[in-house]
Amino acid sequence: MIGTRRALLWVALAIPAALMIQRFASGEALAMDLYHPSGEMTVRLMILALLPGPLADALGHSRFLCGWLAIRRNFGVAAFLYALLHLVFYVLDMRMIAAMLDEVVIPGIWTGWLALVLMLVPAAISSDRAMRWLGRRWKSWQRLVYPAFLLALIHWLLLDWQWGPALVHLAPLVLAWSLRFALRRPKSPSRSIA
């Protein structure tokens, strides 16, 4: 049962990627045109992975939030996979390794690379086995997602120079964290590090 649900979740998560790949393959979109959708999906999935922790802290462990917490790792891994897709489009757009190396020093570019590298760690230790093996340290490693998330927004901002999208994507987390600090439930201290 859980297996089926998880499979359905992943089908849903894969649909936007399939549409992007289809648009590229059909020639309807250039690789360059897919930076934005793939990057945006990455950021949005990161938000889905990062929201339930502070929300559950603030609002208590409702059924809904418990369910969300139970599948948040899937969103995190999907975010990483979309970041990889974003990278694939980048490689397809740039074509030459030399051209990619040449622009690594541009702030809008290295922030993206660094965000991806930071995401690599939480993604690599996303399995149940890694979770058991790392025990309490697992959570601290997962927290690399926060700097990765901020870097991803900075990467976006430095390329587009539009404050709107970056702030819109930052807002849900700022709100959730504000709620966490304002309404923190003393009953479940163990969740305070989520």
Added chain:
Amino acid sequence: MTFRQNAKRSALAAAAFAALGLAVPAQADGDVTCNAGPQKAWQKMSKLKKKAWLEEWELLKMQVEGDCYEVYARTKEGQSIEAFFHPVTLKKLVVFRRGQEIYRADGFTG
């Protein structure tokens, strides 16, 4: 290391990165204005193909952006660029590379 210390460190690191990133002078390409006037007087966008060819660019895409013509292209060195042209004079006004301004025509302030 405790969780709290760790969280603090990550927050500090993120803030440091943020400061680094934003210390770059703002070079907005989101709102270039060309003061091009009514569209009736604009030249055909397809004329930019020749412009791009003369620059030895590989043309990727052309579009109207605000009141400017915008060209996405690759230079012969493989740099990915966005160039803005005046729709009436077809003059190259400003060129961006990955969010950074790399060319600006003399006297152009839009």
